[in-house]
Amino acid sequence: MSPIPSSTTTEPMRSFMDRLRDRWHDADTLVCVGLDPEPAKFPARFAGQPNAIFEFCRDIVDATAPYACAFKPQIAHFAAAEAEEALRMLILHIRLRHPHVPVILDSKRGDIGSTAQHYAREAFERYAADAVTVNPYMGRDSAQPFLDHADKGVVILCRTSNPGAGDLQDLLVDGKPLYQHVAAKVAREWNEHGNCALVVGATWPEQLREVRAIVGDQVPFLVPGVGAQGGDVRAVVSNARNRDGDGLVISSSRAILYASSGDDYAEAAANAARALRDEINLYR
Amino acid sequence: MSPIPSSTTTEPMRSFMDRLRDRWHDADTLVCVGLDPEPAKFPARFAGQPNAIFEFCRDIVDATAPYACAFKPQIAHFAAAEAEEALRMLILHIRLRHPHVPVILDSKRGDIGSTAQHYAREAFERYAADAVTVNPYMGRDSAQPFLDHADKGVVILCRTSNPGAGDLQDLLVDGKPLYQHVAAKVAREWNEHGNCALVVGATWPEQLREVRAIVGDQVPFLVPGVGAQGGDVRAVVSNARNRDGDGLVISSSRAILYASSGDDYAEAAANAARALRDEINLYR
Structure with missing residues (x-):
């Protein structure tokens, strides 16, 4: 691997939410590049x-x-793939x-408080991630050990992108689907530090509209499901x-990572990411 | 570490459910020993x-x-603790x-199908576990890639042991709490291979009774929450x-693992496990 030191002194960083907002404005992009390495591809x-x-993920990132x-x-x-060290690097x-x-x-963790503290250590200390699902x-x-990291982002599943999302998430509670109760709880109760975001799948445009109406302007959405999921x-x-x-943090993984299986994979990934940025910006 | 080979030929094994039932009968115990290593303890x-x-976990296991x-x-x-190799060993x-x-x-995984396949590989191939939460x-x-392993156990969260379990799990759907709908769905729809179990916390005795009434006799419960959780x-x-x-698979972790902080830790753990077995068997 390339000679990156295993620890490094970095300046105190601004919070995840501040950095995300800076990035939206400074780079004029809402694209999130999902890194789902599949060596067979x-x-x-x-x-x-x-x-x-x-090395593949590093090239895609760059x-x-x-x-x-x-x-x-x-x-x-x-x-x-037993590739924890690759993830850390x-x-x-x-x-x-x-x-x-x-x-x-993106680890979609959840466990009782004492165990969730270990998952928070995994995400924020071992891997030095800025946010976690x-x-x-x-x-x-079960979310509190993550929420307590006010400088980190906590991205909570609300209406997921998969076809079976509705099995539980659409069950009606007081006449409204469960995912809307999750959205309201997160926005009104869990978001004391202003560090919460919600996962709402691109495959559910009406639900995106409903959740935005519930939570207002300050809660970002992580939106998987454009590209391969349709x-x-x-x-x-x-x-x-x-x-x-x-x-919005609109995530695309496979359509960017595997845009080309030839030696132009990195250039093709850049083109796919730029094209998605441009398409998104058309409608902002 | 001790010289255990990294791969080994084993005879074809019976399914998780058959082995669990054998073990209940042959060893006359419903105790599950939870392995939650905390080096500070x-x-x-x-x-x-x-x-x-x-080494600590191995001694507790033996x-x-x-x-x-x-x-x-x-x-x-x-x-x-970056101890994946210790877990595998x-x-x-x-x-x-x-x-x-x-x-x-115990990993409480859940993700869209293509990613859940990777989690299933993690649990059943990398770690060779017999069941997963x-x-x-x-x-x-999202559960299907686990359910498709008919010989493996799939232990699905229903009513968890933590104090905040009710935040979502108790929301009323058609007059019944969400966790009862999960129990019914698992027993009637997800359990085609007879390989499903449910997590129901020991801290909720009434809910244990209700879930047993819903799912009948064939779905085992993994029951955390005796011991430290009360x-x-x-x-x-x-x-x-x-x-x-x-x-029942009645799990105790801290009360067994850390029964003694002296050199008699293994003996103290055995005594705690035996005492729990005996207490459970009093009431069967």
């Missing part, structure tokens, strides 16, 4: 390379950073080389942007 | 030992195996030395056992 030049996961408001590594893709690389682009660790099913005390960019932006024309 | 002899997490129907390593405690050790005691990896919030398709053993067993007097 890597270009041929990575075959048999021992550090392929780190190529797409100008168009990214955030990077989102998905931890299962690293864990299944990748986040450190982003922090050193692209310090204006915050990192959301959290599952709300176990209730507020979400419509225009509907996402029209329905879910806030009054400033931002408030 | 280890006996002094482990201070500064590079493999302390593996001492408590006669009284255990399952072991339950909690993955955050390993991940926060520990599960391999259990499989080789205590092959009749199945392993439930899963969060139901994202719906059935759940009452008698109420758990009375309310939640099935007609065979089993159907």
Whole structure:
């Protein structure tokens, strides 16, 4: 791997939310580049390379950073390949080389308080992520160890992008679907430090509109599901942007990472990220 | 670490559910030993030992195996300490030395289908666990990659043991709390392979009774919350056992692991596990 030191002195950083807002404005982009490494889809030049996961993701990061408001590594893709060290190095690389682009660790954690503290350590200390995705099913005390990190982002599942999202999330509570109660609880009760965001899938444009109406302008949405999952960019932006024309972290993974399987993979990824940025900006 | 081979040929194993039922009967125990390593609580002899997490857990496993129907390593405690290899070695050790005691990896995973496949690989291939805990919030398709492993156990969060469990789980849907809908969905729809279990906390005896009434005798409960969290053993067993007097995997972690901080830690753990087994068996 490249010679990045295992620890480094960095200046005190602004909070995740401040950095995200800075990035929206300074780089004029709402694109989040999802880092879901699948070695079987890597270009041929990575075959048999021992550090392929780190090197492929690093190349994607370096190529797409100008168009990214955030990077989102998905931890299962690293864990299944025993690539924790590649994940740690990748986040450190982003922090050193692209310090204006915050990192959301997509791990969808959730457990009782004492265990959630260990998950918070995993995300914020071991990996030095700026934000983490959290599952709300176990209730507020399971999220509290994350929420207590006021400078970190806590991105809570609300209406997820998968086809089965509605199995629980659409069950009606007092005449309204469960995900709307989650949105209201997060915005009104869990967001004391102003560090909460919500996951709402691009595949559900009406639900995006409803959740925006519930939580107002200050809670950002992490929106997966454009690209391979089929979400419509225009509907996402029209329905879910806030009054400033931002408030969105629109994530694309496969359509950027695997835009080309040839030696032009990095350039193709940059082109895909730029094209998504431009398409989003058309509708802001 | 001790010289355990990194891979080994094992005979084809019976399913998790069959092995769990065998173990209930053959060892006459419903105790699950939770493996939540906290190096700060280890006996002094482990201070500064590079493999302390593996060695402490291995000693606990060897001492408590006669009284255990399952072991339950909690993955955050390993991940926060960068101890994935210790976790892998520990599960391999259990499989080789205590092959009749199945392993439930407590990771509470949940994500969209393509990512859930990576989590299933993590649990069942990388760590060779026999069962895994899963969060139901994202719906059935997020659980399906686990459910498809018919020989593995899928232990789904229903009514968790933490004080904030009710924030979402008690919201009323058609007059019944959400956790009862989860129980019914799992028992009637998700359990096609007969490999589902439910997490219901020992801290909620009435809810244990209600969930047992909904799911019948064939769905085991993983019951955390006796010991440090204060759940009452008698109420758990009375309310939640099935007609065979089993159907329960009653988990205790801290009260067993840290029963003594002296050099008698293993013996003290064995005594605590045996005492819990005996207390449970009083009420079966």
